[in-house]
Amino acid sequence: MTPGGGDRLLSVAPSPAFWVAVGLYAAATAALLLVLAGKARFRPAAVALVALAFAAHATDIGWRGTQHVHPAQSVREAMGLLAFILTGGYLLASVRYRLTLGGAVVMPVALVMLVAARLTPAGEAPEDLGALGRIHISLATVGVGVFALASALSAIYIAEERALKKKKFDAVAFKDRGAPLEPLDRLAHRLVWVGFPIFTAALVLGAIWVSRLGESLDRPEYPLAAVTWLTYAGLLVARQVYGWRGRRAARLTLAGFAVALAVLVIYLVRRMVG
Amino acid sequence: MSELFVVGISWRTAPVAVREKLAFRDEEVPGVLRGITGALPVAEALLISTCNRVEVYGVARPGQDATGPVRRFLAEARELKPAAVADVLYDRRGGEAVRHVFRVASSLDSLVLGEAQILGQLKAAYAAAGQAGTSGPVLGRCLERAFGVAKRVRSETSISRGAANVSSVAVELAARVFGDLAGKSVLVIGAGKMSTLAARHLYASGAQRIVVTNRSPEKAEALAAEIDGVARPWDDLEGLLVDADVVISSTGARAPILTKPLFKKVTKARRWRPIMVIDIAVPRDAEPAIADFDGLYLFDIDDLEKVVAANLAERAKAAEHAARIVEHETGQFDRWLRSQGVVPTIRALRERFAQVADAELQKTLEALARREHTPAQQREAIQRLVQLVVNKLLHPPTIALREAATPDEAALRAEVLCDLFGLEPVIGDAREAREAGGAREAGDAPVPPAAERKEGQDRGKEREAAT
Numbered sequence: 104m105t106p107g108g109g110d111r112l113l114s115v116a117p118s119p120a121f122w123v124a125v126g127l128y129a130a131a132t133a134a135l136l137l138v139l140a141g142k143a144r145f146r147p148a149a150v151a152l153v154a155l156a157f158a159a160h161a162t163d164i165g166w167r168g169t170q171h172v173h174p175a176q177s178v179r180e181a182m183g184l185l186a187f188i189l190t191g192g193y194l195l196a197s198v199r200y201r202l203t204l205g206g207a208v209v210m211p212v213a214l215v216m217l218v219a220a221r222l223t224p225a226g227e228a229p230e231d232l233g234a235l236g237r238i239h240i241s242l243a244t245v246g247v248g249v250f251a252l253a254s255a256l257s258a259i260y261i262a263e264e265r266a267l268k269k270k271k272f273d274a275v276a277f278k279d280r281g282a283p284l285e286p287l288d289r290l291a292h293r294l295v296w297v298g299f300p301i302f303t304a305a306l307v308l309g310a311i312w313v314s315r316l317g318e319s320l321d322r323p324e325y326p327l328a329a330v331t332w333l334t335y336a337g338l339l340v341a342r343q344v345y346g347w348r349g350r351r352a353a354r355l356t357l358a359g360f361a362v363a364l365a366v367l368v369i370y371l372v373r374r375m376v377g
Numbered sequence: 378m379s380e381l382f383v384v385g386i387s388w389r390t391a392p393v394a395v396r397e398k399l400a401f402r403d404e405e406v407p408g409v410l411r412g413i414t415g416a417l418p419v420a421e422a423l424l425i426s427t428c429n430r431v432e433v434y435g436v437a438r439p440g441q442d443a444t445g446p447v448r449r450f451l452a453e454a455r456e457l458k459p460a461a462v463a464d465v466l467y468d469r470r471g472g473e474a475v476r477h478v479f480r481v482a483s484s485l486d487s488l489v490l491g492e493a494q495i496l497g498q499l500k501a502a503y504a505a506a507g508q509a510g511t512s513g514p515v516l517g518r519c520l521e522r523a524f525g526v527a528k529r530v531r532s533e534t535s536i537s538r539g540a541a542n543v544s545s546v547a548v549e550l551a552a553r554v555f556g557d558l559a560g561k562s563v564l565v566i567g568a569g570k571m572s573t574l575a576a577r578h579l580y581a582s583g584a585q586r587i588v589v590t591n592r593s594p595e596k597a598e599a600l601a602a603e604i605d606g607v608a609r610p611w612d613d614l615e616g617l618l619v620d621a622d623v624v625i626s627s628t629g630a631r632a633p634i635l636t637k638p639l640f641k642k643v644t645k646a647r648r649w650r651p652i653m654v655i656d657i658a659v660p661r662d663a664e665p666a667i668a669d670f671d672g673l674y675l676f677d678i679d680d681l682e683k684v685v686a687a688n689l690a691e692r693a694k695a696a697e698h699a700a701r702i703v704e705h706e707t708g709q710f711d712r713w714l715r716s717q718g719v720v721p722t723i724r725a726l727r728e729r730f731a732q733v734a735d736a737e738l739q740k741t742l743e744a745l746a747r748r749e750h751t752p753a754q755q756r757e758a759i760q761r762l763v764q765l766v767v768n769k770l771l772h773p774p775t776i777a778l779r780e781a782a783t784p785d786e787a788a789l790r791a792e793v794l795c796d797l798f799g800l801e802p803v804i805g806d807a808r809e810a811r812e813a814g815g816a817r818e819a820g821d822a823p824v825p826p827a828a829e830r831k832e833g834q835d836r837g838k839e840r841e842a843a844t
Contacts, residue, residue: 268674282556284555348649
């Protein structure tokens with residue numbers, strides 16, 4: 104799967120499966136919102152729509168593969184992969200827990216990311232990334248995807264915890280019987296454990312790659328990526344050694360993800376404006 | 378037609394002091410049912426006797442009233458004077474009775490809206506009637522449908538959603554924090570009745586163990602024995618709090634015992650593992666400030682009761698939707714029931730029509746077989762056959778219409794005919810006939826013009842048929 108030229112790669116038009124996925128993501132979001140609004144009978148339809156959107160998204164990525172577009176050949180492309188990981192992770196987690204609120208947040212986010220990955224201007228053609236660059240982007244995408252899932256769960260945790268503390272039992276967080284607090288916290292913790300080594304490997308490979316390219320390290324995304332890593336490292340230490348959990352851990356998970364997101368945005372903007 | 382009926386007493390009409398006098402034990406039910414179907418004009422019967430209602434559902438024998446005799450029977454079975462319970466007993470018949478049975482099964486008639494127990498009790502009562510041999514096709518169909526309606530109401534409305542009492546709310550809140558209660562430990566501080574109930578409820582929902590502590594060790598031991606718990610000394614309170622996941626407190630202490638300094642140590646020792654404190658004591662056992670600790674969820678009796686009230690309000694709202702479902706289903710069942718009454722008539726009508734048509738067809742076929750016919754003659758024979766069948770079928774109603782004893786009856790018969798055969802304009806004529814008939818002698822009423830037209834045609838056809 105050797106790419107031909109950068110220009111050709113980025114000019115690949117969105118596949119029909121992409122448009123189907125966009126429609127399904129939007130429909131899934133609407134169905135999940137309906138369930139949250141008390142129309143519980145739409146729940147099976149909502150889950151089915153998420154699964155179909157996931158399948159359409161997979162088809163789109165596969166189709167791009169046949170056109171020699173690697174899912175991690177650029178940050179723009181990786182955004183689509185990230186959305187795919189998010190949806191897949193959400194589907195997996197919702198097998199065990201009822202995460203309607205989580206879905207109502209994750210689905211529109213995945214939709215926006217997918218649209219951004221396919222319809223934003225591609226900018227200049229990238230140079231040939233080589234195996235190292237591609238592995239770096241793949242790992243970073245998977246790592247950030249797992250962190251994104253952990254953050255979604257943490258956000259739900261914070262919303263539910265606040266509602267419970269304030270005794271607002273009819274808050275949105277509790278609509279459609281949201282997942283219980285302790286398992287949410289546990290699941291987010293496990294996800295950070297999974298994402299951390301992947302993200303670490305991505306960072307190390309990235310550093311090697313950048314040094315091989317001979318680029319300077321003064322771009323803002325490099326220290327920010329290090330901050331993300333430090334945040335999650337700190338979180339794991341605090342959980343393991345000091346027994347941190349619950350609200351504090353959830354806030355730190357979100358903070359780490361916010362920094363990772365900033366890195367992503369910087370990459371994307373740089374690509375778009377050249 | 379046999380009619381469904383209900384005779385009974387419930388929490389709506391009488392206090393428990395009266396209800397208990399009319400209640401029946403399970404072992405008495407078969408005898409009572411056989412008594413009702415044996416001695417009274419009742420073809421099918423079912424008896425449900427719970428703490429909130431004693432009701433007989435039955436089917437009266439055709440053309441007979443059963444509610445009066447059943448009222449008397451119930452009172453006398455309990456050695457009461459029928460007049461003494463006349464005001465608290467109610468009865469419903471026909472569609473009203475069906476609606477009542479559907480409402481009871483769907484828990485719309487329950488003291489706590491949406492409670493699930495009544496459906497089980499009704500199923501047991503139905504089974505008991507089946508064993509006693511007193512349930513039959515109509516009651517059976519009604520009850521089976523009632524169970525279906527109850528299922529529909531349960532799945533399509535939120536009538537049974539949300540805990541409806543304080544101890545269920547405690548369990549529900551614990552589930553919001555911990556999810557599965559398996560492996561969790563409950564600490565009961567003090568010995569209030571409500572905390573005992575809540576602890577039992579949590580235990581039944583999967584909590585692993587119950588620990589009881591009290592200033593008086595004897596009381597702790599007694600309560601622990603009662604609820605399969607373990608009694609621990611009061612001095613261990615801090616350690617017990619560190620180990621517990623759900624704390625239910627209801628001591629008679631004047632000052633708070635679950636204080637901020639105590640929980641500062643406890644939460645640290647727990648490493649912020651979540652803990653739920655349910656304080657149902659008045660005055661309160663827990664300082665409100667302990668709710669500020671991470672992972673600590675504090676609820677007092679007001680919080681729990683507010684949830685109960687909100688859930689009940691939600692159920693009441695759902696009850697409106699449920700009532701519409703019941704109404705729709707009642708209409709359907711009523712239609713089915715009424716159709717059962719005319720099934721023999723429909724059968725007879727069909728048989729008669731088939732008989733007439735068959736007889737005429739045979740005659741025509743025989744005539745055709747006797748000699749050769751040209752196609753034109755065959756067509757004529759078929760036309761004649763059709764006319765003959767029509768005339769024969771219309772003959773009895775035509776005579777009945779013409780020979781009505783009074784103008785009112787004639788108009789009524791004309792109206793029924795129009796209705797049955799979908800004839801529109803004649804209805805007005807029938808009314809005119811009735812109005813005109815008011816001023817005339819019976820028998821002088823003019824035949825409605827349209828009907829007359831039709832009769833004219835019929836007469837012509839009859840003449841034709843006779844040739």
